[in-house]
Amino acid sequence: MSVIYIKGGIVVDPTQGIDGEIMDIFVKDGKIVEESGAGKADTVIDAKGMTVVAGGIDIHAHIAGPKINAGRAMRPEDMKYARNKSGPLRCAMGRVLMTCPAIGYEYARMGYTTAIEPATPALYAIHTHEELDSIPMVDKAVLPLFGNWHLTFKFAAEGDIEKMKAFIAWAIERSKGFGVKVVNPGGVEAWKYGRNVHSLDERIPGFEATPAEVLSTLIKASIELNLPHKVHVHCNNLGVPGSAETTAETIKLAEKIGASKDGRESLHITHIQFNAYTGEKWRDMGSGAEELSKLVNRTPVTVDMGQPIFGHTTTMTADGPFEFALHKLFKSKWINKDVEIETGGGIVPITYRAKSPVNAVQWATGLEFGLLVDADKVVISTDYPNGGPFVEYPYIMTLLMSRKFREKEIEEKGVNSYIEKATSLPSLDVERTFYEIVKMTRSTPAKILGLENKGTLKVGADADITIYPFDCRNVSPEDYEVLLKGLRSVAYTIKDGEIVVKDGEIAKEVWGRTFWVNAVKGATQEIIEEDLNEVFRYYTVSRGNYGVREEWIRRPETIAIEE
Amino acid sequence: MIRDIVCTFCGNACDDIEFEGDYGRNLCPIGEAKFAKKERIKAPMVDGKEVSYEEAIERAAEILKEAKRPLLFGWSSTVNEAIRLGVLLAEKVGGIYDQCSSVCHAPTTLAMIEEGIVGGTLGQAKNRADVVVFWGCNPVEAHPRHPTRYSVMAKGFLTRSRAERRVVVVDVRKTPTAYLATDFYMVEPGSDFMVFTALRSIVNGHEEAVPEEVGGLTKNELKSLAEILLKARYGLIFFGLGVTHSRGHERNVEAVIKLVQDLNRKTRFILQPMRGHFNVVGSGEVAAWEAGFEYAIDFSRGYARFSPGEFTAVEALIRGDCDAAMIVASDPAAHFPKKAVESLKEIPVIQIDPHPNLTTKLADVVIPTAIVGIEAEGTIYRMDGVPLRVKKIRESDYPSDVEILEKILEKVIS
């Protein structure tokens, strides 16, 4: 490890209230240090005229595991695009879907240093970790799926928070996961009967519990367990007109329960754009973003955007019934996977067209959330690959920072004028500041994830740093082209104190850590022994073979929750 | 006693094997044979002479470096950790990565590229399916514990016994599996596509379009079969090489995928190919996340190109496109067409395998390794993609596939 001085850069760090001050940053042994503790520099970066921020954090991107990999296998037409030839670095393939080397390289080239895979069946956690281990450059973590697990339904029906805590701790330990992901609670189970659930208070087929009870017990248990990241939910009724109402009801569940013990929010609604439509039919569908943003701003809830990008992509989610609906709608190829008694999933290719009224509303709705929710509560995401490629984050940042750029895009792309009627976007004059954008890509996701050494340039933090080749004080929303170009071409990415990207190109391949949360001390494990043995009679793998051992992971890092 | 051992023979990957010394409990006859002590390759060899591991590895690396476009083939009977190194090696030497799928379930992959696949884990057979169809596959002989563990007699939480499952066999002859069935339909060889299509017509309400006889089944038989499928609460079709390897190939698989898509508009149905080797799924999955494709991958231009029929092992060998080959955990000399084997004889061949086989006879470099799942551990994927860790249950002096491949890769890069 070496010592790096970053001299004279324009620093933006919302965690310290620093907004464009010229400062020196000192890096030693992978951490940010005081000048006095740095010692002699091995490398001095002259950052004059450049902007220095913490490394970006993607809170929700499907980058590893059985879903994206089945998507790759089904879509050679997307994979055949070569991003990098084999040489000192790996060959990197894929346009929207990408191979593991490509994912790592593209994050680093964009100045991102951490990414969260947000949905793995615990049964497939070994596979998901194998892929995470093949992604270079970034730190990572994975959220196992809880929302359709038979044991979740049982403990939710019994309202047994103690057992739910024990179960969460057990499952996260077994999957070497980071937190609790919930996808369409109850709906994926219902799909195994060819159905879905349509409201929070509907009984889940075969069980006594309702989606509301599943969510409430999981939220309460996660708060009591002091998990660094609380429940991360893909709401019921995703992707259909009327979903805004379900999302509002879900938010109100969290409001009723309240914030976490440390004052942070207790629920993260992911890719909220996909769950924010008003109306009863596609014909009268509109955006519920204005109302939902107000609700989010006053409740203990955070969100990420799930911004669609015009063009083709591949949708993939644990929401099996939703993917079946897409398959019927587009008559396109379709992968479905029903997973034992714990979850399921589906994959369908899709194209977002600017001229389509529905896709135009989706595009506008995502941006409304990015503009209207407090920057401390909203994170930039495309729900990769569902909304599109994560490499478009600089494009989204620019849209949020420049009304003129939004107007130009609406004009040039021919975005359907239905958005004038169905969304507030055309009339919104909000323009995010660079400081707010840094929040939405750095400090806010770090806070939501409970990763204290990320998203900040404080002394002691991980030395994950992005240096943009422009002075953030001088960019104006009028010059959106300069802005977009600057955000797309990172001057330096520093990962754990090493320069890994220089002038937009990979300078060194490194391997990040995989964070996982050990919360088993927070709950009495014995109380669920019998329940576990009972459910494993209905698995096709032995309990002894279920899960991942730490020594199978390349660079595991445990976050131990003390009681 | 060691519990929860994963059997490393077929795609079932049964994980409830228990070992007490050399005695294994719960093994099927094929599994027993797999775990029994068998003839081993005694030492590394170069040109028929016993050498040290270092010399064999040195020579293997030399061959790969000197070759313009080596073929790296096999993989379905080793662990993912070794497969990953194989893909990296193919990339670094600008060769071709191909695996056993290209000669077994490749039509399934091709059909999946066209249509996707409606699937699920084997737990759906055990817990939910009340209609189980075996089409052109014979688990009683090829996957012996499949019926008891998963698909016929298993005790699930919704479907609790054999009596609650309607088991249907469709095949060109009365196989041993057919004797387990509630209903058996004998079809004419090569008629799968037509039968699937006729069933789709009936399922979709276009019975009138179906002729009086299709593929050896009368219209009434077809209607009764369609009725069984439609009445399922949750149905499952397992299919095998009888579908992929008869006339029509990937068209057959496309047709059955479409049938299952249609059935999901009426009830719930899934489809599962009966994959053969215990890690044939892994040999496709690892390649997909490392290089973007599952098999038939050429790296000669520095990036990955996928072209079945061009970069598949048999075709590449017959055309004489490969000037060296590395065969890992496989026996192409026994299974490839004669012309492809002849082509292998003309080029330098490296073999990495625990056991001698026909390929050993034509290999220039032979590197014996530990047996995966007995003497070496690692990750494998069951036929439904469920990942499992195979264990090391016996000590051995042989290095693992992973150790050998790491050393070859190191030498190739340096």
Ligand SMILES: [Zn+2]
């Ligand atoms: Zn998602």
